[in-house]
Amino acid sequence: MSAIIQVKNVSKSYWRNSLEIPVLHDLTLDVTEGEFLVLMGPSGSGKTTLLNLIAGIDRPSKGELNVAGTDIAKLNESGLAKWRSASVGFVFQFYNLIPVLTAFENVELPLLLTKLSKSERKKHVENVLNIVGLGDRIYHYPKQLSGGQEQRVAIARAIVTDPVILVADEPTGDLDKTSAQEILTLMERLNKEFKKTIVMVTHDPHAAEKATRLLHLEKGDLV
Protein backbone atom coordinates (compact mmCIF):
# COMPACT_ATOMS: atom_id res chain seq x y z
CA MET A 1 0.00 0.00 0.00
CA SER A 2 1.26 3.49 -0.85
CA ALA A 3 1.46 6.35 1.68
CA ILE A 4 -1.52 8.63 1.30
CA ILE A 5 -0.14 11.03 3.92
CA GLN A 6 3.54 11.94 3.92
CA VAL A 7 4.75 14.21 6.69
CA LYS A 8 8.42 14.98 6.17
CA ASN A 9 10.57 16.93 8.63
CA VAL A 10 7.60 19.07 9.62
CA SER A 11 7.96 21.63 12.38
CA LYS A 12 5.33 23.95 13.68
CA SER A 13 5.71 26.90 16.01
CA TYR A 14 3.23 29.47 17.24
CA TRP A 15 4.12 33.00 18.08
CA ARG A 16 2.75 34.72 21.13
CA ASN A 17 3.86 38.35 20.85
CA SER A 18 7.57 37.92 20.12
CA LEU A 19 7.82 34.59 21.91
CA GLU A 20 8.12 31.49 19.71
CA ILE A 21 6.32 28.44 21.07
CA PRO A 22 7.46 25.29 19.28
CA VAL A 23 4.75 22.63 19.02
CA LEU A 24 6.05 20.03 16.58
CA HIS A 25 9.73 19.26 16.05
CA ASP A 26 11.02 17.95 12.75
CA LEU A 27 8.31 15.31 12.59
CA THR A 28 8.25 12.61 9.92
CA LEU A 29 5.32 10.27 9.43
CA ASP A 30 3.76 8.21 6.65
CA VAL A 31 0.15 7.03 6.71
CA THR A 32 -0.78 4.25 4.35
CA GLU A 33 -4.04 4.30 2.40
CA GLY A 34 -6.79 2.50 4.33
CA GLU A 35 -5.08 2.89 7.70
CA PHE A 36 -6.92 3.81 10.88
CA LEU A 37 -4.26 5.81 12.70
CA VAL A 38 -4.87 6.97 16.23
CA LEU A 39 -2.75 9.73 17.75
CA MET A 40 -2.57 9.80 21.52
CA GLY A 41 -0.66 11.88 23.96
CA PRO A 42 -1.03 14.33 26.81
CA SER A 43 -2.55 17.80 26.37
CA GLY A 44 -0.17 20.15 24.58
CA SER A 45 1.74 17.34 22.93
CA GLY A 46 0.85 18.59 19.45
CA LYS A 47 -1.76 15.97 18.41
CA THR A 48 -4.39 18.45 17.24
CA THR A 49 -1.73 20.60 15.57
CA LEU A 50 -0.52 17.62 13.58
CA LEU A 51 -4.12 16.75 12.68
CA ASN A 52 -4.77 20.34 11.56
CA LEU A 53 -1.66 20.27 9.37
CA ILE A 54 -2.68 16.98 7.74
CA ALA A 55 -6.19 18.38 7.19
CA GLY A 56 -4.86 21.56 5.61
CA ILE A 57 -6.48 23.93 8.06
CA ASP A 58 -3.10 25.09 9.36
CA ARG A 59 0.30 25.46 7.73
CA PRO A 60 3.64 24.02 8.83
CA SER A 61 6.47 26.38 9.78
CA LYS A 62 8.90 24.03 8.07
CA GLY A 63 8.90 20.76 6.15
CA GLU A 64 6.90 18.98 3.46
CA LEU A 65 3.33 17.76 3.63
CA ASN A 66 1.99 15.56 0.88
CA VAL A 67 -1.59 14.52 1.43
CA ALA A 68 -3.72 12.63 -1.08
CA GLY A 69 -1.18 13.32 -3.79
CA THR A 70 -0.92 17.07 -3.22
CA ASP A 71 1.89 19.09 -1.68
CA ILE A 72 -0.52 21.09 0.45
CA ALA A 73 2.16 23.33 1.98
CA LYS A 74 2.51 24.96 -1.44
CA LEU A 75 -1.18 25.67 -2.01
CA ASN A 76 -2.59 29.17 -1.56
CA GLU A 77 -5.67 29.77 0.58
CA SER A 78 -8.27 29.27 -2.16
CA GLY A 79 -6.38 26.25 -3.53
CA LEU A 80 -6.24 24.78 -0.06
CA ALA A 81 -9.98 25.41 0.45
CA LYS A 82 -10.78 23.56 -2.80
CA TRP A 83 -8.45 20.75 -1.86
CA ARG A 84 -10.05 20.40 1.58
CA SER A 85 -13.56 20.28 0.13
CA ALA A 86 -12.58 17.45 -2.21
CA SER A 87 -10.07 15.42 -0.23
CA VAL A 88 -10.68 15.57 3.50
CA GLY A 89 -13.60 15.08 5.83
CA PHE A 90 -13.54 16.52 9.36
CA VAL A 91 -15.09 15.37 12.58
CA PHE A 92 -14.76 17.69 15.58
CA GLN A 93 -15.11 17.07 19.28
CA PHE A 94 -18.00 19.54 19.61
CA TYR A 95 -19.73 18.51 16.35
CA ASN A 96 -19.78 22.09 15.04
CA LEU A 97 -23.10 21.75 13.28
CA ILE A 98 -24.83 24.90 12.06
CA PRO A 99 -27.73 25.31 14.51
CA VAL A 100 -30.15 26.95 12.07
CA LEU A 101 -29.84 24.12 9.58
CA THR A 102 -31.51 20.72 9.73
CA ALA A 103 -29.47 17.51 9.72
CA PHE A 104 -30.14 17.26 5.99
CA GLU A 105 -29.00 20.84 5.36
CA ASN A 106 -25.91 20.46 7.52
CA VAL A 107 -24.86 17.38 5.60
CA GLU A 108 -25.70 19.04 2.30
CA LEU A 109 -23.36 22.01 3.02
CA PRO A 110 -20.17 20.56 1.46
CA LEU A 111 -22.14 19.47 -1.61
CA LEU A 112 -23.15 23.09 -2.31
CA LEU A 113 -19.58 23.57 -3.50
CA THR A 114 -19.95 20.83 -6.09
CA LYS A 115 -21.76 20.83 -9.41
CA LEU A 116 -24.30 18.25 -8.29
CA SER A 117 -27.94 18.92 -9.02
CA LYS A 118 -30.48 19.29 -6.23
CA SER A 119 -31.79 15.76 -6.73
CA GLU A 120 -28.27 14.33 -6.80
CA ARG A 121 -27.41 16.19 -3.61
CA LYS A 122 -30.55 14.86 -1.97
CA LYS A 123 -29.65 11.31 -2.94
CA HIS A 124 -26.13 11.66 -1.52
CA VAL A 125 -27.32 13.25 1.71
CA GLU A 126 -30.01 10.64 2.33
CA ASN A 127 -27.52 7.90 1.56
CA VAL A 128 -24.92 9.06 4.11
CA LEU A 129 -27.54 9.82 6.74
CA ASN A 130 -28.73 6.24 6.31
CA ILE A 131 -25.15 4.99 6.65
CA VAL A 132 -24.81 6.79 10.00
CA GLY A 133 -28.22 5.53 11.05
CA LEU A 134 -30.11 8.82 11.01
CA GLY A 135 -32.34 8.25 8.00
CA ASP A 136 -35.36 9.02 10.16
CA ARG A 137 -33.95 12.27 11.58
CA ILE A 138 -33.07 14.17 8.44
CA TYR A 139 -35.31 17.16 9.12
CA HIS A 140 -34.36 17.52 12.77
CA TYR A 141 -32.36 20.51 13.94
CA PRO A 142 -29.19 19.95 15.99
CA LYS A 143 -30.92 21.03 19.19
CA GLN A 144 -33.51 18.26 18.62
CA LEU A 145 -30.78 15.59 18.51
CA SER A 146 -28.72 13.93 21.22
CA GLY A 147 -24.94 14.45 21.37
CA GLY A 148 -24.29 11.07 19.75
CA GLN A 149 -26.78 11.83 16.98
CA GLU A 150 -25.22 15.25 16.39
CA GLN A 151 -21.82 13.61 16.06
CA ARG A 152 -23.24 11.13 13.57
CA VAL A 153 -24.62 14.04 11.54
CA ALA A 154 -21.13 15.58 11.69
CA ILE A 155 -19.66 12.30 10.42
CA ALA A 156 -22.25 12.19 7.64
CA ARG A 157 -21.23 15.74 6.68
CA ALA A 158 -17.57 14.65 6.69
CA ILE A 159 -18.12 11.73 4.33
CA VAL A 160 -20.82 13.10 2.03
CA THR A 161 -18.27 14.27 -0.56
CA ASP A 162 -16.62 10.83 -0.40
CA PRO A 163 -13.18 12.11 0.69
CA VAL A 164 -10.26 9.74 0.78
CA ILE A 165 -9.15 10.87 4.23
CA LEU A 166 -11.17 11.39 7.37
CA VAL A 167 -9.66 13.30 10.27
CA ALA A 168 -11.30 13.28 13.67
CA ASP A 169 -10.30 15.37 16.66
CA GLU A 170 -11.48 13.62 19.81
CA PRO A 171 -14.84 12.65 18.27
CA THR A 172 -15.96 10.89 21.43
CA GLY A 173 -14.63 13.48 23.86
CA ASP A 174 -18.03 15.06 24.50
CA LEU A 175 -20.10 11.88 24.50
CA ASP A 176 -21.34 9.36 27.05
CA LYS A 177 -19.90 5.85 26.95
CA THR A 178 -22.69 4.30 24.85
CA SER A 179 -22.74 7.09 22.29
CA ALA A 180 -18.93 7.06 22.16
CA GLN A 181 -18.98 3.34 21.44
CA GLU A 182 -21.52 3.86 18.63
CA ILE A 183 -19.35 6.54 17.07
CA LEU A 184 -16.24 4.37 17.29
CA THR A 185 -18.08 1.48 15.70
CA LEU A 186 -19.21 3.80 12.93
CA MET A 187 -15.65 5.04 12.40
CA GLU A 188 -14.40 1.47 12.27
CA ARG A 189 -17.07 0.63 9.72
CA LEU A 190 -16.09 3.62 7.58
CA ASN A 191 -12.52 2.40 7.67
CA LYS A 192 -13.18 -1.24 6.98
CA GLU A 193 -16.27 -1.17 4.81
CA PHE A 194 -15.83 2.14 2.99
CA LYS A 195 -12.01 2.04 2.93
CA LYS A 196 -11.55 5.51 4.40
CA THR A 197 -8.12 6.43 5.70
CA ILE A 198 -8.74 7.75 9.18
CA VAL A 199 -6.47 9.84 11.39
CA MET A 200 -8.00 10.26 14.82
CA VAL A 201 -6.81 12.12 17.88
CA THR A 202 -8.13 10.78 21.16
CA HIS A 203 -7.50 10.43 24.86
CA ASP A 204 -9.83 7.44 25.03
CA PRO A 205 -8.00 4.08 25.31
CA HIS A 206 -11.13 2.30 24.02
CA ALA A 207 -10.99 4.40 20.89
CA ALA A 208 -7.40 3.38 20.42
CA GLU A 209 -8.52 -0.24 20.26
CA LYS A 210 -10.17 0.42 16.91
CA ALA A 211 -6.91 1.64 15.39
CA THR A 212 -4.79 -0.25 12.94
CA ARG A 213 -1.86 1.82 14.21
CA LEU A 214 -1.37 3.80 17.37
CA LEU A 215 1.17 6.60 17.74
CA HIS A 216 2.07 8.61 20.81
CA LEU A 217 3.11 12.21 20.73
CA GLU A 218 4.92 13.88 23.53
CA LYS A 219 6.12 17.50 23.54
CA GLY A 220 5.96 17.67 19.77
CA ASP A 221 7.80 14.42 19.04
CA LEU A 222 6.57 10.96 18.09
CA VAL A 223 7.58 8.49 20.74
Next chain:
Amino acid sequence: MKILKLIFKNALRHKLRTTLTIVGISIAVIAYGLLRTVVTIWDSSVDAAGADRLITRQAVSFIFPLPVAYKSKIESIPGVKSVCGAVWFGGTYKDKSNFFARMAIDDNYFELYPEFMISQNEFDKYKKERNGCIVGKSIAEQYKFKIGDIIVLDGDIFPGRWEFTVSGIYKPRNKNTDATQMLFHYEYLNERIKQETAVRGDQVFWYIVKVDDPKNSAQISEQIDAMFKNSTAETKSETEKAFTQSFVAASGAIITAMNFMSYAIIGIIMLVLANTMIMAARERTREYAVFKTLGFSAYHLTSLILGESMLISCIGGGIGIGLLYPIVSGFEHVMPKGFFPFFFIEPVTVILAASSALLIGVLAAIFPIQRALHTKIVDGFRFVG
Protein backbone atom coordinates in the same frame (compact mmCIF):
# COMPACT_ATOMS: atom_id res chain seq x y z
CA MET B 1 -30.37 24.63 -0.04
CA LYS B 2 -28.56 27.60 -1.40
CA ILE B 3 -26.64 30.46 0.16
CA LEU B 4 -29.75 32.66 0.01
CA LYS B 5 -31.67 30.31 2.26
CA LEU B 6 -28.81 30.33 4.76
CA ILE B 7 -28.77 34.14 4.66
CA PHE B 8 -32.48 34.17 5.57
CA LYS B 9 -31.98 31.59 8.31
CA ASN B 10 -29.05 33.53 9.76
CA ALA B 11 -31.00 36.78 9.69
CA LEU B 12 -33.83 35.14 11.60
CA ARG B 13 -31.55 33.41 14.11
CA HIS B 14 -32.12 36.10 16.75
CA LYS B 15 -35.62 37.17 15.82
CA LEU B 16 -35.93 39.84 18.49
CA ARG B 17 -32.57 41.40 17.68
CA THR B 18 -33.23 41.35 13.94
CA THR B 19 -36.74 42.74 14.44
CA LEU B 20 -35.45 45.56 16.64
CA THR B 21 -32.73 46.36 14.11
CA ILE B 22 -35.28 46.41 11.27
CA VAL B 23 -37.60 48.62 13.34
CA GLY B 24 -34.66 50.92 14.13
CA ILE B 25 -33.73 51.19 10.46
CA SER B 26 -37.37 51.77 9.47
CA ILE B 27 -37.80 54.58 11.99
CA ALA B 28 -34.52 56.15 10.93
CA VAL B 29 -35.50 55.93 7.24
CA ILE B 30 -38.86 57.54 8.03
CA ALA B 31 -37.17 60.33 9.99
CA TYR B 32 -34.65 60.79 7.19
CA GLY B 33 -37.40 60.82 4.54
CA LEU B 34 -39.51 63.29 6.51
CA LEU B 35 -36.60 65.68 7.02
CA ARG B 36 -35.52 65.41 3.38
CA THR B 37 -39.12 66.00 2.30
CA VAL B 38 -39.24 69.24 4.27
CA VAL B 39 -35.86 70.32 2.89
CA THR B 40 -36.75 69.48 -0.71
CA ILE B 41 -40.17 71.13 -0.39
CA TRP B 42 -38.42 74.25 0.79
CA ASP B 43 -36.17 74.11 -2.24
CA SER B 44 -39.09 73.26 -4.53
CA SER B 45 -40.80 76.54 -3.70
CA VAL B 46 -37.79 78.25 -5.26
CA ASP B 47 -37.88 75.93 -8.27
CA ALA B 48 -41.59 76.67 -8.75
CA ALA B 49 -40.85 80.35 -9.34
CA GLY B 50 -41.42 81.46 -12.92
CA ALA B 51 -38.32 82.25 -14.95
CA ASP B 52 -40.13 84.96 -16.87
CA ARG B 53 -41.42 86.81 -13.81
CA LEU B 54 -39.76 89.61 -11.90
CA ILE B 55 -40.73 91.00 -8.54
CA THR B 56 -40.40 94.75 -8.00
CA ARG B 57 -40.66 95.94 -4.41
CA GLN B 58 -39.58 98.84 -2.26
CA ALA B 59 -35.76 98.96 -2.07
CA VAL B 60 -35.85 99.23 1.73
CA SER B 61 -38.19 96.31 2.36
CA PHE B 62 -41.23 94.75 0.77
CA ILE B 63 -43.30 95.77 3.78
CA PHE B 64 -43.11 99.35 2.51
CA PRO B 65 -45.56 100.06 -0.30
CA LEU B 66 -45.13 101.31 -3.83
CA PRO B 67 -47.49 103.74 -5.59
CA VAL B 68 -49.98 102.23 -8.07
CA ALA B 69 -48.77 104.86 -10.51
CA TYR B 70 -45.63 102.79 -11.01
CA LYS B 71 -47.61 100.16 -12.84
CA SER B 72 -48.11 102.02 -16.08
CA LYS B 73 -44.52 103.29 -16.00
CA ILE B 74 -43.16 99.75 -15.65
CA GLU B 75 -45.49 98.58 -18.44
CA SER B 76 -43.92 101.13 -20.74
CA ILE B 77 -40.46 99.53 -20.50
CA PRO B 78 -39.63 97.54 -23.66
CA GLY B 79 -39.65 93.80 -22.99
CA VAL B 80 -42.30 94.01 -20.26
CA LYS B 81 -45.41 92.05 -21.24
CA SER B 82 -47.62 92.78 -18.28
CA VAL B 83 -47.53 94.05 -14.71
CA CYS B 84 -49.67 93.02 -11.74
CA GLY B 85 -49.80 94.73 -8.37
CA ALA B 86 -50.14 92.66 -5.20
CA VAL B 87 -50.80 93.38 -1.56
CA TRP B 88 -50.21 91.05 1.35
CA PHE B 89 -53.46 91.25 3.28
CA GLY B 90 -52.67 89.08 6.28
CA GLY B 91 -55.70 88.91 8.59
CA THR B 92 -57.24 86.01 10.46
CA TYR B 93 -59.77 83.46 9.29
CA LYS B 94 -61.66 82.36 12.42
CA ASP B 95 -58.50 81.43 14.31
CA LYS B 96 -54.85 82.52 14.17
CA SER B 97 -53.79 78.93 13.44
CA ASN B 98 -55.78 78.95 10.17
CA PHE B 99 -52.87 80.27 8.20
CA PHE B 100 -52.91 80.67 4.41
CA ALA B 101 -51.74 83.42 2.10
CA ARG B 102 -54.35 86.13 1.44
CA MET B 103 -53.52 88.65 -1.22
CA ALA B 104 -55.20 91.49 -3.04
CA ILE B 105 -54.28 91.37 -6.71
CA ASP B 106 -54.95 93.00 -10.02
CA ASP B 107 -57.24 91.02 -12.30
CA ASN B 108 -54.43 90.08 -14.70
CA TYR B 109 -52.76 87.98 -11.96
CA PHE B 110 -53.91 84.72 -13.55
CA GLU B 111 -52.34 85.69 -16.88
CA LEU B 112 -49.02 85.94 -15.10
CA TYR B 113 -49.56 82.69 -13.21
CA PRO B 114 -50.87 80.19 -15.78
CA GLU B 115 -49.98 77.40 -13.33
CA PHE B 116 -53.00 78.55 -11.27
CA MET B 117 -55.74 77.01 -13.36
CA ILE B 118 -59.27 78.37 -13.13
CA SER B 119 -62.25 77.85 -15.41
CA GLN B 120 -63.38 80.78 -17.56
CA ASN B 121 -66.85 80.68 -15.98
CA GLU B 122 -65.50 81.03 -12.48
CA PHE B 123 -63.08 83.73 -13.52
CA ASP B 124 -65.88 85.71 -15.22
CA LYS B 125 -67.94 85.35 -12.08
CA TYR B 126 -64.98 86.58 -10.02
CA LYS B 127 -64.57 89.64 -12.22
CA LYS B 128 -68.23 90.54 -11.77
CA GLU B 129 -68.26 90.18 -7.98
CA ARG B 130 -66.75 93.19 -6.23
CA ASN B 131 -65.84 91.21 -3.12
CA GLY B 132 -65.23 87.99 -4.99
CA CYS B 133 -62.25 85.85 -4.20
CA ILE B 134 -60.54 82.83 -5.66
CA VAL B 135 -59.15 80.18 -3.36
CA GLY B 136 -56.67 77.41 -3.98
CA LYS B 137 -57.89 73.83 -4.17
CA SER B 138 -55.95 72.75 -1.05
CA ILE B 139 -57.49 75.29 1.29
CA ALA B 140 -60.89 74.85 -0.34
CA GLU B 141 -60.67 71.17 0.60
CA GLN B 142 -59.34 71.86 4.07
CA TYR B 143 -61.89 74.53 5.02
CA LYS B 144 -64.65 73.06 2.80
CA PHE B 145 -65.07 76.30 0.82
CA LYS B 146 -67.61 76.12 -1.96
CA ILE B 147 -68.45 78.63 -4.64
CA GLY B 148 -70.85 81.14 -3.20
CA ASP B 149 -69.61 80.72 0.38
CA ILE B 150 -68.86 83.81 2.41
CA ILE B 151 -65.40 84.07 3.94
CA VAL B 152 -65.01 86.57 6.73
CA LEU B 153 -61.52 87.78 7.61
CA ASP B 154 -60.53 89.81 10.60
CA GLY B 155 -57.97 92.30 9.23
CA ASP B 156 -54.76 93.23 11.00
CA ILE B 157 -52.60 95.08 8.44
CA PHE B 158 -55.90 96.41 7.12
CA PRO B 159 -58.09 96.48 10.22
CA GLY B 160 -61.78 95.66 10.20
CA ARG B 161 -64.16 92.92 9.23
CA TRP B 162 -63.74 91.89 5.61
CA GLU B 163 -66.28 89.78 3.78
CA PHE B 164 -65.53 87.87 0.62
CA THR B 165 -67.59 85.62 -1.62
CA VAL B 166 -65.92 82.57 -3.07
CA SER B 167 -66.19 83.06 -6.85
CA GLY B 168 -63.84 80.32 -7.95
CA ILE B 169 -61.40 77.64 -6.94
CA TYR B 170 -58.10 77.36 -8.77
CA LYS B 171 -56.30 74.09 -9.30
CA PRO B 172 -52.52 73.70 -9.30
CA ARG B 173 -51.03 72.74 -12.65
CA ASN B 174 -47.93 71.14 -11.13
CA LYS B 175 -47.21 69.20 -7.96
CA ASN B 176 -45.13 72.07 -6.63
CA THR B 177 -47.66 74.79 -7.44
CA ASP B 178 -48.97 76.56 -4.36
CA ALA B 179 -52.68 75.77 -4.02
CA THR B 180 -53.13 77.46 -0.66
CA GLN B 181 -53.67 81.08 -1.66
CA MET B 182 -56.74 83.25 -1.33
CA LEU B 183 -56.79 85.98 -3.96
CA PHE B 184 -59.20 88.87 -4.24
CA HIS B 185 -59.67 92.20 -6.07
CA TYR B 186 -57.17 94.91 -5.24
CA GLU B 187 -59.88 97.43 -6.11
CA TYR B 188 -62.08 96.07 -3.31
CA LEU B 189 -59.30 96.61 -0.78
CA ASN B 190 -58.19 99.94 -2.20
CA GLU B 191 -61.66 101.51 -2.27
CA ARG B 192 -62.26 100.77 1.39
CA ILE B 193 -58.76 101.75 2.50
CA LYS B 194 -59.04 105.06 0.71
CA GLN B 195 -62.25 105.74 2.62
CA GLU B 196 -60.88 104.68 5.99
CA THR B 197 -57.20 105.75 5.77
CA ALA B 198 -56.75 107.85 2.66
CA VAL B 199 -52.99 108.00 3.00
CA ARG B 200 -52.73 104.23 2.56
CA GLY B 201 -54.71 104.18 -0.66
CA ASP B 202 -53.37 103.57 -4.16
CA GLN B 203 -50.45 101.55 -2.93
CA VAL B 204 -49.31 98.00 -3.50
CA PHE B 205 -46.62 95.95 -1.75
CA TRP B 206 -45.01 94.62 -4.88
CA TYR B 207 -45.39 94.28 -8.61
CA ILE B 208 -45.14 91.07 -10.52
CA VAL B 209 -43.59 91.86 -13.90
CA LYS B 210 -43.86 89.42 -16.76
CA VAL B 211 -41.04 89.78 -19.30
CA ASP B 212 -41.08 88.59 -22.88
CA ASP B 213 -37.75 86.80 -22.58
CA PRO B 214 -36.15 85.56 -19.33
CA LYS B 215 -32.75 86.43 -20.84
CA ASN B 216 -33.67 90.11 -20.54
CA SER B 217 -34.61 89.85 -16.87
CA ALA B 218 -31.42 91.45 -15.53
CA GLN B 219 -31.57 94.31 -18.00
CA ILE B 220 -35.26 95.01 -17.37
CA SER B 221 -34.71 94.86 -13.60
CA GLU B 222 -32.01 97.50 -13.92
CA GLN B 223 -34.26 99.67 -16.10
CA ILE B 224 -37.12 99.49 -13.60
CA ASP B 225 -34.90 100.36 -10.66
CA ALA B 226 -33.22 103.17 -12.65
CA MET B 227 -36.62 104.59 -13.51
CA PHE B 228 -37.47 105.14 -9.83
CA LYS B 229 -34.01 106.13 -8.65
CA ASN B 230 -34.06 109.11 -6.29
CA SER B 231 -37.83 108.88 -5.93
CA THR B 232 -39.57 108.63 -2.56
CA ALA B 233 -40.07 104.93 -3.19
CA GLU B 234 -36.99 103.50 -4.83
CA THR B 235 -37.42 99.96 -6.09
CA LYS B 236 -35.56 96.72 -6.03
CA SER B 237 -36.34 94.36 -8.87
CA GLU B 238 -35.21 90.76 -9.05
CA THR B 239 -36.34 87.50 -10.55
CA GLU B 240 -39.14 85.75 -8.74
CA LYS B 241 -36.70 82.93 -8.01
CA ALA B 242 -34.26 85.30 -6.27
CA PHE B 243 -37.16 86.88 -4.39
CA THR B 244 -38.37 83.48 -3.14
CA GLN B 245 -34.82 82.45 -2.38
CA SER B 246 -34.41 85.43 -0.09
CA PHE B 247 -37.33 84.07 1.98
CA VAL B 248 -35.87 80.60 2.04
CA ALA B 249 -32.45 82.00 2.94
CA ALA B 250 -34.00 83.51 6.04
CA SER B 251 -34.70 79.96 7.15
CA GLY B 252 -31.23 78.86 6.06
CA ALA B 253 -30.05 77.88 9.53
CA ILE B 254 -33.07 75.61 10.02
CA ILE B 255 -32.54 74.01 6.62
CA THR B 256 -28.85 73.48 7.36
CA ALA B 257 -29.74 71.91 10.71
CA MET B 258 -32.30 69.66 9.01
CA ASN B 259 -29.78 68.65 6.38
CA PHE B 260 -27.23 67.87 9.07
CA MET B 261 -29.79 65.87 11.04
CA SER B 262 -30.81 63.86 8.01
CA TYR B 263 -27.19 62.81 7.47
CA ALA B 264 -26.73 62.17 11.20
CA ILE B 265 -29.71 59.80 11.00
CA ILE B 266 -27.93 57.85 8.26
CA GLY B 267 -24.95 57.55 10.60
CA ILE B 268 -27.21 56.27 13.37
CA ILE B 269 -28.77 53.64 11.11
CA MET B 270 -25.30 52.51 10.13
CA LEU B 271 -24.24 52.14 13.75
CA VAL B 272 -27.40 50.19 14.61
CA LEU B 273 -26.92 47.73 11.75
CA ALA B 274 -23.14 47.55 12.17
CA ASN B 275 -23.64 46.68 15.82
CA THR B 276 -26.03 43.88 14.91
CA MET B 277 -23.71 42.52 12.24
CA ILE B 278 -20.63 42.69 14.46
CA MET B 279 -22.44 40.83 17.24
CA ALA B 280 -23.72 38.24 14.76
CA ALA B 281 -20.29 37.73 13.19
CA ARG B 282 -18.63 37.46 16.60
CA GLU B 283 -21.11 34.81 17.72
CA ARG B 284 -20.54 32.86 14.52
CA THR B 285 -16.74 32.89 14.59
CA ARG B 286 -16.66 29.10 15.05
CA GLU B 287 -19.23 28.60 12.31
CA TYR B 288 -17.19 30.62 9.88
CA ALA B 289 -14.23 28.40 10.77
CA VAL B 290 -16.43 25.38 9.98
CA PHE B 291 -17.43 26.89 6.64
CA LYS B 292 -13.79 27.55 5.77
CA THR B 293 -12.85 24.03 6.82
CA LEU B 294 -15.52 22.60 4.55
CA GLY B 295 -13.99 24.53 1.65
CA PHE B 296 -16.18 27.62 1.54
CA SER B 297 -14.18 30.48 0.06
CA ALA B 298 -13.83 34.14 0.99
CA TYR B 299 -16.45 34.84 -1.68
CA HIS B 300 -18.97 32.57 0.06
CA LEU B 301 -18.35 34.05 3.50
CA THR B 302 -18.56 37.58 2.08
CA SER B 303 -21.87 36.66 0.41
CA LEU B 304 -23.23 35.25 3.68
CA ILE B 305 -22.37 38.28 5.80
CA LEU B 306 -23.03 40.93 3.18
CA GLY B 307 -26.26 39.19 2.18
CA GLU B 308 -27.53 39.17 5.75
CA SER B 309 -26.59 42.81 6.26
CA MET B 310 -28.23 43.81 2.97
CA LEU B 311 -31.32 41.75 3.74
CA ILE B 312 -31.85 43.48 7.09
CA SER B 313 -31.10 46.93 5.68
CA CYS B 314 -33.36 46.36 2.66
CA ILE B 315 -36.28 45.11 4.76
CA GLY B 316 -35.81 48.02 7.19
CA GLY B 317 -35.42 50.50 4.33
CA GLY B 318 -38.38 49.02 2.46
CA ILE B 319 -40.68 49.20 5.47
CA GLY B 320 -39.44 52.73 6.21
CA ILE B 321 -40.07 53.91 2.66
CA GLY B 322 -43.42 52.12 2.57
CA LEU B 323 -44.54 53.84 5.75
CA LEU B 324 -43.09 57.17 4.69
CA TYR B 325 -45.99 57.84 2.29
CA PRO B 326 -48.84 57.49 4.80
CA ILE B 327 -46.78 59.28 7.46
CA VAL B 328 -46.00 62.23 5.18
CA SER B 329 -49.66 62.29 4.20
CA GLY B 330 -50.67 62.33 7.88
CA PHE B 331 -48.06 64.99 8.58
CA GLU B 332 -49.51 67.10 5.77
CA HIS B 333 -52.97 66.87 7.32
CA VAL B 334 -51.72 67.76 10.78
CA MET B 335 -49.73 70.79 9.59
CA PRO B 336 -51.58 74.08 8.95
CA LYS B 337 -52.23 74.16 5.17
CA GLY B 338 -50.44 77.38 4.45
CA PHE B 339 -47.31 76.44 6.38
CA PHE B 340 -46.05 74.34 3.50
CA PRO B 341 -47.82 75.41 0.28
CA PHE B 342 -47.41 71.85 -0.96
CA PHE B 343 -46.15 68.73 0.73
CA PHE B 344 -45.20 65.58 -1.12
CA ILE B 345 -42.36 63.10 -1.28
CA GLU B 346 -39.97 63.94 -4.10
CA PRO B 347 -38.76 60.84 -6.00
CA VAL B 348 -35.22 61.94 -5.15
CA THR B 349 -36.05 61.52 -1.44
CA VAL B 350 -37.10 57.91 -2.01
CA ILE B 351 -34.02 57.28 -4.15
CA LEU B 352 -31.77 58.79 -1.48
CA ALA B 353 -33.45 56.80 1.31
CA ALA B 354 -33.21 53.54 -0.66
CA SER B 355 -29.60 54.22 -1.68
CA SER B 356 -28.72 55.06 1.91
CA ALA B 357 -30.25 51.79 3.12
CA LEU B 358 -28.26 49.84 0.51
CA LEU B 359 -25.05 51.72 1.25
CA ILE B 360 -25.50 51.17 4.96
CA GLY B 361 -26.03 47.46 4.34
CA VAL B 362 -22.67 47.35 2.58
CA LEU B 363 -20.80 49.52 5.08
CA ALA B 364 -22.14 47.66 8.11
CA ALA B 365 -20.87 44.38 6.66
CA ILE B 366 -17.30 45.53 6.01
CA PHE B 367 -15.89 45.02 9.49
CA PRO B 368 -17.57 41.64 10.14
CA ILE B 369 -16.42 40.40 6.71
CA GLN B 370 -12.86 41.47 7.37
CA ARG B 371 -12.92 39.79 10.74
CA ALA B 372 -14.36 36.57 9.34
CA LEU B 373 -11.87 36.43 6.49
CA HIS B 374 -8.81 37.28 8.53
CA THR B 375 -9.48 34.92 11.40
CA LYS B 376 -7.47 31.74 10.89
CA ILE B 377 -9.46 28.51 10.98
CA VAL B 378 -7.60 27.22 14.03
CA ASP B 379 -8.13 30.52 15.86
CA GLY B 380 -11.80 30.39 14.91
CA PHE B 381 -12.20 26.97 16.55
CA ARG B 382 -10.43 28.19 19.68
CA PHE B 383 -12.67 31.27 19.88
CA VAL B 384 -14.91 31.47 22.92
CA GLY B 385 -17.58 34.11 22.39
